[in-house]
Every structure is written in structure tokens, then in C-alpha cells.
Amino acid sequence: MKRVLLKLSGEALAGEQKTGFDESTVMEVARQVKSIVEDGVQVAIVIGGGNFWRGRSSGAIDRVKADQIGMMATIMNCIYVSEICRHAGLKTEVFSPFVCGSFTRLFSKDEAVACLEQGKVAFFAGGTGHPYFSTDTTTVLRAVEIEAETILLAKAVDGVYDSDPKSNPNAKKYDEIHIQDIVHKQLGVIDLTASILCMENHMPMLVFGLNEKDSIIQTARGEFHGTKIIVS
Numbered sequence: 695m696k697r698v699l700l701k702l703s704g705e706a707l708a709g710e711q712k713t714g715f716d717e718s719t720v721m722e723v724a725r726q727v728k729s730i731v732e733d734g735v736q737v738a739i740v741i742g743g744g745n746f747w748r749g750r751s752s753g754a755i756d757r758v759k760a761d762q763i764g765m766m767a768t769i770m771n772c773i774y775v776s777e778i779c780r781h782a783g784l785k786t787e788v789f790s791p792f793v794c795g796s797f798t799r800l801f802s803k804d805e806a807v808a809c810l811e812q813g814k815v816a817f818f819a820g821g822t823g824h825p826y827f828s829t830d831t832t833t834v835l836r837a838v839e840i841e842a843e844t845i846l847l848a849k850a851v852d853g854v855y856d857s858d859p860k861s862n863p864n865a866k867k868y869d870e871i872h873i874q875d876i877v878h879k880q881l882g883v884i885d886l887t888a889s890i891l892c893m894e895n896h897m898p899m900l901v902f903g904l905n906e907k908d909s910i911i912q913t914a915r916g917e918f919h920g921t922k923i924i925v926s
Contacts, residue, residue, distance in 0.1 A: 696735065697738075698738070699738045699833060699840070700727070700845075702740070703744060703849060703904075704745035704767065704768070705742070705745055706719070706848065707741070723778075730911055730915075731815065733915070736810040737810075738818060739772070740818050740829055740833045741819070742829045743765070743766075748764075757826070766820075768829060769794060771819070772817040776788050779815055787799060789806055798819055818832065818836045828885050828887070833888065834897055838891065844898045844899065845900070847902070848903075848909070850903070852909075852919065852920055854881060869921060870921065872924045873893050873925050877890075883899075899922075
């Protein structure tokens with residue numbers, strides 16, 4: 695792989711405490727990212743905001759404002775993980791689609807690609823900059839924009855199943871599945887907008903468990919044990 699976009703969930707970074715950051719988890723992510731960057735892979739990262747804010751669960755706040763809070767949560771996550779990556783010896787840049795003082799750089803495809811080509815890790819914070827679009831959609835949009843080879847989707851479970859493996863011990867795991875089947879079977883891997891964007895732009899995904907040992911490294915090196923989402 696030459697260029698990938700890694701999607702991390704905010705909840706996964708919180709570890710067992712379910713909120714905020716679990717530093718040991720983030721340090722492990724940084725170690726693995728450093729390893730694949732040293733292999734010559736260009737890495738961009740999108741992080742969800744669920745460890746701080748899940749605004750859709752609140753009926754007391756306007757949806758637009760709730761989504762704006764969620765965007766700010768992703769900026770906090772990207773700044774934090776970026777700094778942990780710097781501590782691990784990586785060079786990073788954090789981009790956002792709106793001005794955020796001196797905390798981030800305004801997103802530009804050309805600048806983001808130049809950053810990747812210099813061996814830096816590019817973080818895409820702040821979602822799309824608009825309400826009603828999830829970080830799933832941000833992930834696919836940025837992957838298409840930077841011409842990533844594939845999306846690495848690191849989740850709490852180790853792939854795509856035909857039902858929730860937490861509640862159904864007989865759930866079947868797919869080795870491969872077409873994106874259209876994910877939509878038709880409503881498997882909820884990514885939302886509908888992101889799924890359509892994947893289909894239209896032929897952007898494949900590799901879904902795997904973040905908590906499995908060296909899962910990011912193994913996936914980037916082709917030693918894959920999750921689910922491949924086919925788009926062609």
C-alpha cells in the first residue's frame with residue numbers, strides 16, 4: 695500500500711473508561727502508525743468524536759448546533775492523537791475545513807498531499823465542516839480527495855458480521871462483502887451517504903478490530919484478518 699486513510703472511532707480511543715482518552719491505547723495506535731510510515735506508507739487519519747459528544751442522542755439541542763459540537767470534539771481528538779504521534783517520533787499536520795485559530799491548518803488537497811509526500815501524518819479534523827454529515831462521510835470524502843488506495847476502518851469488532859456479535863454468539867463474519875450488500879442488509883458499518891460515496895468513487899475498505907495486536911500494521915502489510923468491502 696502506498697497511501698491509506700485510517701479511520702479511528704473516538705470511543706475506541708477512550709478505552710474501558712468510555713470517555714476522554716486512554717493514553718496507553720493512543721500510544722499503541724501511534725506506535726503502529728509509525729511502523730507503517732517507516733514502511734513507506736503515506737497515512738492520513740480521521741477520528742470520530744464519540745468519546746466526547748454524541749449529539750444525536752439529545753433532543754434538547756438543535757441538530758445543527760449538536761453537529762457543530764461534534765466537529766469540535768473531532769478537533770480535540772486529532773490534536774491529542776497528533777501530539778502523541780509526535781511524541782512517538784512522527785511529524786504531523788492537523789487540517790480542518792474551517793478556520794480554527796492557529797490550532798489547525800485550513801484543508802487543501804494540494805497541501806494535504808504535499809504533507810503526506812513529505813512523510814508526515816495528516817489528520818483531517820472537523821468533519822466536512824457542515825452539519826448532517828458524519829465522520830463516516832468525512833472519511834470517504836477525504837480518502838477520495840487525496841486519492842488514497844484504500845480506507846482502513848478500525849472498529850471495536852474485528853470485521854463485518856450479519857448481526858451484532860455482542861448480542862448474537864452465532865453471528866456470521868464476512869471475509870468479503872460488496873458495499874451494496876451492506877446497504878441492502880442495513881449492516882450499519884458506515885452510513886448511507888458514505889456508502890454511496892464509496893460506490894460512486896470505487897473506494898474500497900478494510901474493516902478490522904483496533905484492539906487486536908498489531909492490527910493496523912498487519913492490515914497495511916496485507917496480513918489481513920478482517921472484512922474486505924468490495925466496491926467494483
